[in-house]
Amino acid sequence: MKIQFRDVGKEFPVRDSDHTFPALSGVTLDVREGEFLTLVGPSGCGKSTLLDLLSGLTEPTSGEILIDGAPVEGPGLDRGIVFQQYALLPWRTALANVEFGLEAKGVPRTERRELARHYLDLVGLRDFEARYPHELSGGMRQRVAIARSLAFDPDILLMDEPFAALDAQTRESLQEELLRIWEATGKTVVFITHGIDEAVYLGQRVAVMSAGPGRIRTVLDVSFDSREGDLRADPRFGEYRHEIWTLLREEAIPVG
């Protein structure tokens, strides 16, 4: 197992009170080496909290998180994060932004430049290396962010609704590109999304979360006989879609 969540809970202190707010409780989830796992759930169910724990930016209140069998201790370059709001340094060009993670890793200057160019090329931005983030479109910025995370070669890619702010067309082309890159690099990907379609399209497995406090409700295996042609028109796609939709709907309308 690449990633293991073992009965993980996370509570946040509530301001001006002794109470705590349970954002996650009893989360148990395994992610296989090289797997593409998508995570869906209602807003506020704790998806980003889960990712923060996995990235080592925050610590769980209970339970433990293991990567390659060892507990997570703080952030590290074995995990690369792609945020919804890109998080690019606005005073750096696209190329220099991709180099940022490589600087953190301590890669020598000349090699850094070469690697950064390679990854910008990989996301189709070869001709935009000298542009500043404000001179790029939303889709291009997200590509730079993806290139930055890929460049320092983490084993695990953590993505928090990276395509949510993009228009449908850009989103679809980036989804395809991401799958292509994933197949080429063999990285383990944990991808958070609001979109059921996106979850089914990208994920080998889809983890469905429920809220109050956040838990993993089900993990669904997604497989198609063939990914050729318009996958979204495949009847199986519709079935997965409906299954997840029903789970999330039950979530929205409290039962019993």
Added chain:
Amino acid sequence: MTAVARRAFRASAAIVLLAAVWETLPRLGAVNPVFLPPLTEVLTAWYDLLRTGQLLDHTQASLLRSLTGFALAIATAIPLGLLIGWYRPLAGFLNPVLELFRNTAALALLPVFVLILGLGETSKVAIILYACSWPILLNTIAGVRNVDPLLVKSARSMGLNAARLFQKVILPAAVPTVFTGIRLAGAYSILVLIAAEMVGAKAGLGYLINYAQLNFRVTDMYAAIITISVLGLLFNLSLVRLERRFSTWRTT
């Protein structure tokens, strides 16, 4: 008319109008020419001051004070602001005091400076240093504290330690805000200078204005006033240039 010429015309139209009003009103007797001589007379006086070298001497004395105070303010307030902004508890602790001082007009403290440091150069440079420090200090603190938390989070996720985070994220992100403070300080350095030079100075444009007024050399007084406004304008213009150069990325 070309576009450039048209723009130049539009930019200077109001100035030309002001000059024309200044020239004609005293000549028509609408205002007393003793108190407000026509512009051409003032310019003649200005030229005389320039020719005799007096203007240059006074300007030099003024600029030296201004720039010394300004430079010292930059050298002290930026490091101090970075420190206060970086250590949040320190910023919280000092905030009430900073608010108090920031709302006390610098010139109100001029007598205190004179009392402690005497009438010489030290007190003049010190009051300029003091006045310039506040905008730089407060803007530097704000610049450090208002860095986009997502950028900090993203950098931390890559395992950057505190020192590198400061060097690679906080500092560059704060540069434009710090520059806004520097530009404000530039304006203050001229404003406070003139007031300081009106008290017990032997040279400087503020002294010249005051001296000319006391001796009823009204044209000289206006000549000095014009010089100081042009000086302030040029100083501000060059700082704006510099600021723009350092924050091109900020345009969103």
